[in-house]
Amino acid sequence: MRIGSAKQTYAADEAIFKTDVQRLWFGLLALALILFPFVSSDYWQLLACLIAVNVIAATGVMILTGFTGLVSLGHAAFMGVGAYTAAYLSNHLALPFWLSIPAGGFAAAAVGAVFGIPSLRVKGLYLALTTIAASFILQSIFFNWTAVTGGARGLTIEPASMFGHLLVTPGAIYWIAMPIAALSVWWARNLLRTRVGRAFIAIRDRDVSAELLGIDLLRYKLMSFALASFYAGMAGAVWVYLFRVITPESFRLIESIFFVAAIIVGGLGSVRGAIFGAVFMTLVPELLKIGASDLAPYWPDAVKLLSPVRTIVFGALIVGFLMFEPLGLNEIWLRIRQRFALWPFRT
Amino acid sequence: MRSDRRKILGGIGAGALASTFPAPWVRDLRAQEASEIPVAIASPMTGVFAFAGIEGTDGANHFAQYFNERGGIAGRKLRLIVEDTGYQVPQAVAVFNRLVAEYKVPLFLGDSTGFQKTINEEVNRRGLLLAGASFASEIDDPKKYPLQYMPGPSYSAQVGMLLKHIAATKKGARIAFVHSDTEFGRDPIAKSEAYAKTLGLEQVEKIVTPPGSFDVSSEVLKLRRARPEFTIFHGYVMAPVPEFMKQMKEARVETQFMGTFYSSDLGILQKMGDVADGYLGVNAYNYVNQEGVSGPAMDFIKKANGGKYRTNSYLQPWTNLTLGTEAMRRCLESGKEMTGANLKAALNTIKDYDMGGVIGVPISIPGNSLGVGRIFRANLKAGKMDPVSDWIRAEA
Amino acid sequence: MSPALLDFVEFSLAGLCVGALYALTGIGFVVVYKATRIINFAIGEFMMIGAYFFFGLAAQASLPNWAAIILALIAAGTVGGFLERFIFRRLIGESAISVFMVTIGLASIMVGLVEIAWTADPRSLPTFLPDRPFFVPLGSAEAFLASKNGWSFIIVAAIMAAFITVFRFWRGGIALRATAADQQAAYSVGINVPGVFSFAWILGAITAAAAGILVGSISGISSAMGAIGLSLIVVVIVGGLDSLAGALVGGLMIGWLESMASLYIGGEYKQVATFVILLLVLVVKPYGLFGTHDIERL
């Protein structure tokens, strides 16, 4: 149940959570996230870590594509930059994870800003294509700059450690991944409450009039690219601590597509959409897989025969959402919330 | 209209979720039967290696049937849990984490070099035995990969066998390597180049093809100039090997084509067409349709498949499981727990073991690999692979 | 003729022939974009289904090659037309990126369907091209040209000629060009714009399928072959999304460059060479060598 509230101050009206009920729900969510590793198996912890990584990266893509309107299909490659940087710094300079993860973010931000330069001249689909080019180019650097990236063999990284403890299990990495994911989401929400976030949206909606309002397009487009890539870089760095091996194949174009698909399925233009999308797109293939293997005792060829079906379902989800639910999961969520807003007094 | 569709879409989504979601929780509660030995397989059923994953799954399932029919290990039956990885490392790791946590498997079969490298630390930490589809030379190192093994000779050992065969056929022969620019393709090259030198062979060309490129014409032009007498392919399954062979034939380059495990399968060579006739391939196993090959395992395979040809990828998990279960048997018989270390130690005690017709000679596994292989010649008219060498033991 | 020069000529020929195939794929892409402003990311999968249709008809249903090719092209065109009619037409007015993502979703669906129908095994296509190589006389020497390369070039040239004829002289082609230039104006002069969209998709699908059959005859086919289409997007980025000439020049140029890289630097640097060019083009002409871009208005 939620009841409309009258705000006493502008500060209260500008707050993220406007009612106590919202704060309560948020508290419960936070509590659940904290308790999660104590009640779940390694597998679910790994999935939680993957979801956290994807939430970080998808939030970045949401800032860039969902808020600034610049489509990037190079995000997995930026993630790769973060991952390689973190691995290199950790292996060669023995940097602890709490330094190498942001370092990965900054390296990716720098690279992302460079590849964002074309956004000043091209827009929309052309920009998407240039970022594909970025993805190819970075991929080929990962592959050929053997001294740093280990070439096709890739790199192995020492586990992260905290107070002398090696963080090797997904359950341990969870304590790195989830806080960073939470931080990422909080940052994105804050951003939207300030001039920077508004400028991004203005650029998305009408970049020429944004310029006449005093928004420096060059600066803000690059800023958006850099920030989104920073997110991607951090996601990549967390990823590398989770898996501890990187090969160039880990960051292919298809992963970039995954992120864009995630924010579309989640709902473009809302931070919540990025979270929904990342969770949904990570879980659905896994659940379908579990479903297929559950059938195996009764139908021995289930895994074999149903695997292509999973590929189809993945595609059908994207097509289905875009055709019938273009505003994504966030919209569904809002509808549900709307329905229950006055519950139990009226449904 | 629109809201109907929404409902349908929502219904499908909810249905998909409902059908799968409770499953893991329910399964966690399911007591694991003590009469079973679970073995988990992460197999690429989609993606670029799907054909191998699907063959391999059949091979594994047939092995389980074979093994269980013969009583398992002291009455304990083998139970396989297979899952798709899409030939992607993160997916394979997810499969690993889930299956290992859920079933307490003593043996896990992986799908790729990348995965086996990635998961190595985790395997060591959890203490279980890991094998897979990879013959990467790097993994053939018991120090770095103490709990892993591979069902045949490493790629560099395979190329080594081919080189030895060349040296025996023609002294100082002109050879060329053609390999893909992938981890798989690059794996044995440096070692093989050095080995060719020590054998006194003259390397006249090395071709590297980018992954995914379909055009080979400029590479063929290079080979046309280099005129190698022997051309060794590595790092491919099918494409672009047939196109190389066709164009080299057109260009009238008289060369003997050779290749390693994945491109030495009869089924693959038949798909390549007539040009593949006379191709020399190194295989770790006998071919399922090979004459005069028998033994309990091979006879079972032939019967189970009703005379249908099965590829190398089918025999790979078969061999992995044969070795793995044998290690388990030895481990249990000596009264030890099935930990990774115990299993690996038991595995290393396997000496002069008869593979039941799958491999032509008794095998031993002193380190991480099963170091025997044999060179076969494609005889496509007869639909067979003819052995041209004896079983060769890999050197180093 | 000096050996160095002969090298150059032979490798150039090989490169241009492969470039012709790149160009063909690029054209399948550009036709759709030009008319409908949709980036068809499933271009590689259209190639794949074309090749699989041919495989099914020729190798499995044992039709003669020529009949199988024609039927495969018709089938691919039907798929293209069907998708336009029932999916893309309903998405008119949606944001470009949404429609783009729909093509990606469709690509995934097509891969799954092919794996169900034909499994994921790699396969060879029946040979339908002669296997006698070409020897191009060059003074005292002869340049070698592999048969498939030569024939691909000839076929692509024939398809191109057909395209030019259609676009120049046939009413439908002119309608397509008019729609590409200005949709509103095309509507107002009575051009059946949805019809043009269908036509573009059918044509694009047929072109891609033809490219798929040719590529498949070289490299074999598998459910993963769509990845080739993805890497060929470089061609249209270089050439310009909405320019047929751009696709042609871009394709030939990249094919030639790759061959040169292979000759002078080594095969593993083919892609690097391509990307360097790509980078240069993006910096100098972000809309591609021949692409147009609209002047921004307020």
Added chain:
Amino acid sequence: MIEEADARVDAPILQVEAISLAFGGLNALRNVSLDVVPGCITALVGPNGAGKTSLFNAISGFYRPQSGRVFFEGRDITRLSAPPRAKIGLARTFQNIALFRGLTVLDNIKLGRHAHLRTSLVEALFYYGRPQREEIELRAEIEQRIIDFLEIDHIRHAPVGALPYGLQKRVELARALAMKPRLLMLDEPVAGMNREETEDMARFILDVRDEWGVTILIVEHDMRLVMDISDHVIVLNFGEVIARGVPAEVQKNEEVAKAYLGSGEIGSQVRQSVTEMAAS
């Protein structure tokens, strides 16, 4: 009021000096010069295609004229790009409303203040200290000075895309006011409005000049409005200034009448009724 304007007549707030602008051979503006007197409402009129919006675009920095110069408060801003021009007090609205449809009314208005806020990216991420203070202050100011003034308090949280046309125009004015304008350029502020809305808008425009002390340059087709509220009128035709002066003078100018007749422009009364129908 008039006296005050006269006193400053020597120092125009905006001086356009002989600018010319061409698009691929088509001359949009030819040698146009004009001065805008501070504290006044200057109207720019002319038939369709006369180059009024082009001139606006050149002044606000969206187009670069091929020749000529633009001075703002005595400073040569010819080479300045659009964002810094906005910052020094050149604010405008658009002929076809250019609000940001994905944002609420309040956020649209806040955007106007963008150039005057200081929050950096990093500060924004943490929303602590200055950014928070800045935002709250901005909010308070907008609420008290602009939202109340323009009577749009009931829609402050509404998404802008869903608003009726007249309100959207008003929000656009609000956004321009948030830019701390020294010169407010209004591009057809009442186009498509009914009479009541037009009267409201006229009142707001006059209040902006009188209460806020902002100089106004306005492009408008509604001749009655132009004659009612403007202090100076400048007439453009085919990219050239053909007349200028106080409204009464311009009204009598024959060349102006000819320009309108020649262009086939319909009378403002007819136009008014047509647009009213369209808006309803």
